[in-house]
Amino acid sequence: MRDSDETGGGPAVPFEFFSRDGTPLRGFSRPGPGEALVLVHGVAMDRRIWAESGFLDTVPDARVIALDLRGRGESGRVGTAEGHAVDRYVEDVRAVLDGFGLARYSLFGTYFGGRIALRVAGVDARVARAFSFCAHAERVEIPDEAVEEEAVAVEGPGGHTYLREHFTGRGAPPWMIDACSRVDPAELGAATRGLRYGSEQQTERGRPDQELVLITAEGDPDMAPFHAGERRLGARLWLLPAPTRVRAAAHLADAGHRVAKTLAAGGTGPGVV
């Protein structure tokens, strides 16, 4: 099935691979002459966000590979919090890298997808660059009660309304709000509880020549962990003209334009300011 509107016009080829634990992973790949760019969505999202946010149109030369993480989109359902541990997501992404069999990839992830991308970069030498949109690499405290409360809210019959109202209230763009209602509430609850299995850990650099880019809103009230990433990991920091991380989502395509320039210039080095 070639679903051209899914990839902003180019012919998309569906793929299916199996994660280490047997979970089927589905997504699309869109041909391109340039770098292989693997796209990793966030918790309440799926692979359709890349076309719907306009990001896909900003990287016409990249060879794009976009998966649905387990429990989302057309990938296999999980149902348990343990099955949504961060290391399962790392295995999901690595299974897709194995499936395409290339020696070198760039990764780009949104929110928790960015955290997953950084974690894959830390353990997989095939990752030449990792871009994390609005998620940093430092250790976080996961407040069990708040996360449990959020899991109860998102998994219930009102889960989609809860997310839509919460994100609308924080100025999220339509593509992000629409994505929430595509996610199975039971998987949303499991994925939320799954954040208690490893997502708090900081990530390390995987190779000395790996290029790491952290992206956040210039108005982000909590810049410290992003600056920590600059110091600790030698990451570059890109800032978007937005007051918060949620509102930065409206600028995802702008980040895509910078990614395209970076990939064309062959690095994130001084050539691209």
Ligand SMILES: COC(=O)C[C@@H](NC(=O)[C@@H](NC(=O)[C@@H](/N=C1/NCC(=O)N2CC[C@@H](C)[C@H]2C(=O)N[C@@H](CCSC)C(=O)N[C@H]1C(C)(C)C)C(C)(C)C)[C@@H](C)c1ccccc1)c1nccs1
């Ligand atoms: C500052 O936070 C924001 O700017 C929103 C932003 N979040 C994050 O960047 C990161 N997270 C958080 O900082 C916090 N984590 C939460 N719960 C975990 C969590 O994230 N979710 C569980 C449900 C799922 C929809 C997702 C989520 O989106 N919930 C939002 C609330 C919006 S709807 C209810 C949400 O943050 N809630 C918080 C509560 C504590 C309020 C429950 C801590 C505890 C990790 C610090 C997230 C990338 C991450 C980073 C590292 C490890 C795990 C997760 C967004 N991410 C996606 C879109 S906006």
